[in-house]
Amino acid sequence: MKNTKIFCLGLILALVSACGPSEKTKQLMQDAKTSFGILPEKMPGSEKDTPAKIALGEKLYFEKRLSINDSQSCSSCHGTLGKTAGVDNLPTSPGALGKNGDRNSPTSLNAGFHFVQFWDGRAADLKAQAKGPILNPVEMAMPSEAAVEKKLSEIAEYVDLFAKAFPDQDKKITYDNLAEAIAAFERTLITRDRFDEFQAGNHRALTSEEQKGLETFLSAGCIQCHNGPLLGGNSFRKLGQVHPYENTTDVGRSAVSKNDAEKYFFKVPSLRNIALTAPYFHDGKVATLPEAVKKMAYLQLGKELSSEEVDSIVSFLKALSDKNRSN
Structure with missing residues (x-):
């Protein structure tokens, strides 16, 4: 009888654990909502x-x-x-x-x-x-x-x-x-992905690997530019903040603003559906997503990411693909 009670208690604890997110996951969900937020149902206008x-x-x-x-x-x-x-x-x-x-x-x-x-x-x-x-x-x-x-x-x-x-x-x-x-x-071209489901409270919407990728994305400092519901699309930033970008023929924002202080500034792209929109950068010279992640970390943050860190971030970025368009 005693063994049966112990078994039942263990089963209940296992079920409870399986039903709800861990404290670590809860914190990650909160961090995501603070840094990003769910994409609105409708566009302005x-x-x-x-x-x-x-x-x-x-x-x-x-x-x-x-x-x-x-x-x-x-x-x-x-x-x-x-x-x-x-x-x-x-x-x-x-x-x-x-x-x-x-x-x-x-x-x-x-x-x-x-x-x-x-x-x-x-x-x-x-x-x-x-x-x-x-x-x-x-x-x-x-x-x-x-x-x-x-x-x-x-x-x-x-x-x-x-x-x-x-x-x-x-x-x-x-x-x-x-x-x-x-x-x-x-204005009808709004996408829906698993990341929004995760932010809305479904802790199973992202796999453990994708959640780890989100952690790496946050800790690496990617959110300095890629923040808000679009994970970007809300600011201009200089391409080559720490290390200069090799293509300097396009001066970016300064050609419009006539302000030399905005030379090589471009709108930060949204990372929604980023895994589906290769090649990358304003000139399309970066062919793959892992290459883009590694290069951006170096150019913008001055960081040399390891292969494991790059792969981790890429796994998260793939979760930003529209559910109707991702494979």
Whole structure:
């Protein structure tokens, strides 16, 4: 009988232990919520988005006729279908006329949560961003806003879609409305991952290896730049804070701000879906995630991470992939 009681007590203790997180895990969950936070359910500005506006924006996002030779759409560089994570996975992207841009195409997923758009922050929001590539001579190469409006006005389907999306406006097909519609669609591109489930209280959402990776991420100092719900996307930082980056041809933010103190500053990228968006850095010159982790630790923190530390951090970063896009 005594042995039976001891066995039952041990079984109960084991079950209790299995049901709840350890004190160490509880602390890690709290540390994560303090440093990061759960991605909001909706993006700023989405309260004004109507189903008609979103539907128009989605069609425009995939519309190749917005380019000079009907060969290029927003989706060409920022694919969102299937497991594609808002990028084309190229170092730099070819435009409608065959010339490549100078920078790596950032993901369009969760983009509306960023504090500014583009690597150099030259657009304040999604609407301002949407106006750029269509008229950029290297990207979609349309000659003017008027040319875009004329082209769309000659397509019956768009006449109808713009009328539904902007019923109260006299002139419905405008470049401004086009950008507003694309932005409305992009505000729906919110991803969900296991890390948010972990922060919300599900201690089993991350494996023990991934939790160890989170610990390493925190202790290594990665949160100095990669913090907030996006794990980035909320500040400009100099690339090469401790050791200089080898590519100095792109001066980054200072080209926009005209402030030499911001030379080589770039927007800190979000780490959400980072395992799906190779290659890395503003110039796309870093091919793999382990290489990016190791290089960033050296450039920004002055640290030489061990292979074990790099692998640990990478295991955590993979948990930031959208559940519908990760393998």
